[in-house]
Amino acid sequence: MALCLTEFCVAQNALPDDPTPAPLHTTPLDSWHRKLGARMVPFAGYAMPVQYDLTGDLAARCKGGVMAEHLHTRSHAGLFDVSHMGQAMLTGPNVAMALETLVPGDIIGLKPGRQRYTLFTNPAGGIIDDLMVAKLADDSLFLVVNASRKATDFAHLAENLSETLTVMDDRALLALQGPEAAAVMARLSPEAAALPFMGIAALRIAGVDCLVSRSGYTGEDGFEISIPAADAEMIADALIQQPEVVPIGLGARDSLRLEAGLCLYGNDLDELTSPIEAGLTWVIGKRRKMNWDFPGGLVMRDQLDIGPVRRRVGIRPDGRASARGQTMIVAEDGTEAGLITSGGFGPSVNGPIAMGYVRKDLAADGTRLNLIVRGKTIPATVVPLPFKPHRYIR
Amino acid sequence: MASKSADKRFTKEHEWVVLDGDIATVGITDHAQEQLGDLVHVELPELEREVAEGESCAVVESVKAASDIYAPLAGKIVEVNETITEDPSIVNSDAEGEGWFFRIELEDPDVFEALMDQDAYDEFLETL
Numbered sequence A: 001m002a003l004c005l006t007e008f009c010v011a012q013n014a015l016p017d018d019p020t021p022a023p024l025h026t027t028p029l030d031s032w033h034r035k036l037g038a039r040m041v042p043f044a045g046y047a048m049p050v051q052y053d054l055t056g057d058l059a060a061r062c063k064g065g066v067m068a069e070h071l072h073t074r075s076h077a078g079l080f081d082v083s084h085m086g087q088a089m090l091t092g093p094n095v096a097m098a099l100e101t102l103v104p105g106d107i108i109g110l111k112p113g114r115q116r117y118t119l120f121t122n123p124a125g126g127i128i129d130d131l132m133v134a135k136l137a138d139d140s141l142f143l144v145v146n147a148s149r150k151a152t153d154f155a156h157l158a159e160n161l162s163e164t165l166t167v168m169d170d171r172a173l174l175a176l177q178g179p180e181a182a183a184v185m186a187r188l189s190p191e192a193a194a195l196p197f198m199g200i201a202a203l204r205i206a207g208v209d210c211l212v213s214r215s216g217y218t219g220e221d222g223f224e225i226s227i228p229a230a231d232a233e234m235i236a237d238a239l240i241q242q243p244e245v246v247p248i249g250l251g252a253r254d255s256l257r258l259e260a261g262l263c264l265y266g267n268d269l270d271e272l273t274s275p276i277e278a279g280l281t282w283v284i285g286k287r288r289k290m291n292w293d294f295p296g297g298l299v300m301r302d303q304l305d306i307g308p309v310r311r312r313v314g315i316r317p318d319g320r321a322s323a324r325g326q327t328m329i330v331a332e333d334g335t336e337a338g339l340i341t342s343g344g345f346g347p348s349v350n351g352p353i354a355m356g357y358v359r360k361d362l363a364a365d366g367t368r369l370n371l372i373v374r375g376k377t378i379p380a381t382v383v384p385l386p387f388k389p390h391r392y393i394r
Numbered sequence B: 001m002a003s004k005s006a007d008k009r010f011t012k013e014h015e016w017v018v019l020d021g022d023i024a025t026v027g028i029t030d031h032a033q034e035q036l037g038d039l040v041h042v043e044l045p046e047l048e049r050e051v052a053e054g055e056s057c058a059v060v061e062s063v064k065a066a067s068d069i070y071a072p073l074a075g076k077i078v079e080v081n082e083t084i085t086e087d088p089s090i091v092n093s094d095a096e097g098e099g100w101f102f103r104i105e106l107e108d109p110d111v112f113e114a115l116m117d118q119d120a121y122d123e124f125l126e127t128l
Helices: A007-011 A031-035 A055-063 A066-075 A094-100 A147-158 A180-188 A229-240 A248-261 A297-306 B031-035 B082-086 B089-093 B109-114 B118-126
Strands: A038-043 A046-052 A077-081 A084-091 A114-121 A127-137 A140-145 A163-165 A171-177 A200-205 A208-213 A222-228 A246-249 A310-317 A328-331 A336-346 A351-357 A368-372 A375-385 B009-011 B015-020 B021-028 B039-043 B055-060 B068-069 B075-080 B101-105
Touching: A007 A031, A007 B101, A031 A038, A031 A229, A046 A077, A046 A246, A055 A246, A066 A077, A066 A248, A077 A229, A077 B009, A084 A094, A084 A147, A114 A163, A127 A200, A140 A147, A147 A163, A147 A171, A171 A180, A171 A229, A180 A229, A208 A229, A208 B068, A208 B082, A208 B089, A222 A229, A222 A246, A229 A246, A310 A336, A310 A368, A351 A375, B015 B082, B015 B109, B021 B031, B039 B082, B039 B089, B101 B109
Parallel strands: A077 A246
Antiparallel strands: A038 A046, A077 A171, A084 A140, A084 A163, A114 A127, A127 A140, A171 A222, A200 A208, A208 A222, A310 A351, A310 A375, A328 A336, A328 A368, A336 A351, A368 A375, B009 B015, B015 B021, B021 B101, B039 B055, B055 B068, B075 B101
């Protein structure tokens, strides 16, 4: 049996095979994870917790492991270390206008204290990365990008914009997610707990200057907290001391985001996939659709006019076997239909779930498809996303 | 956890084998289930299937990944444990007992002796 927790990483397409891998980076919480019983795996060049073998008080709340951590986050609150992600500040008098030359989102219209999901796109209409952009002030944008793409993204920004880019690699990033996250946050910072969905503010938590946003990657209500690296452990400890909270690894982070129908860059999005195909047309700002003046804009306009040749859809395999990324999809008439890009077991759905790209004539809900898993044919159905309804605060 | 008897043998692919006459009972080791985490799906071989040593003949899936199970010895599949396909968590709770996978009628029961014993397997785990 191929027994390897790093199969997780391979499944994520995050680490290409490298005969002489570079030493892994660590997050400011590395020893904290190990102390709590984390199983560490390489992910996007970082040693990261994939799941925990919890002990003591934490074990009484959640036994640990991907399944239990996932379900705990859906019913209580989970704490994720996402410090591997890239954080940066982009500043300048016309910074919003400048960033709009690289993304399809309405950044000028974003109000101070608000953040927005957007994409770096390329001239062919493909996606360089997906990211969060927060407007802290009219001259200052806070960006959070994927770990696997931060070198590419920051080089892209530096090359194309004259605004000042300050990479914040001296900060940790924590995510507190789940229906009880707001109650927990209210004890540490009532101002944070009062943030609206996609709101962001600079706040003091336990005497530490943090940037807190109401957002996340699980489909649940929650917060992301940017913290100076030296204070990360203290804040993380303060959070797991709350009776609702346990630490959650990357394994559950992946199953939670998949149930929520959220894309993972490298699996569901890449430089050859357009926002239109990905079902992310909504990220194109209304005002931006007047001029389509962002990389790949005209390609996307044409795709919208004639319809994309393929679309990202939700897929429910029949039975219990999971269809993982790169699984072939075949139409009922035997013709090639597409490819699964993310797939696995959904603990809250209690069954296998997947997302993938299919020909546009096969993208309607209810369409029956066949998946080729380990040489066998597994029937499946196209279903609406998300698999688990979002429960964001509105 | 089931007691670890002296006549239980192991493979480097983390399968255990117990021999009764020429019938070998096969499962995955406690170490294997522990590493895999919560199992959510098991696929077992068809009855009467002839399997070669090292041939992939079953699959276990956790939330994270799917892993092949190989026939540790050559022979014919004569029995499979359907209770673990209905409830894969049995493999997590009792991998080396109630969580057995299948039984093989061995072509050559003597090859059993060539597999690792508990001490050798424990030593092997130390090297991982």
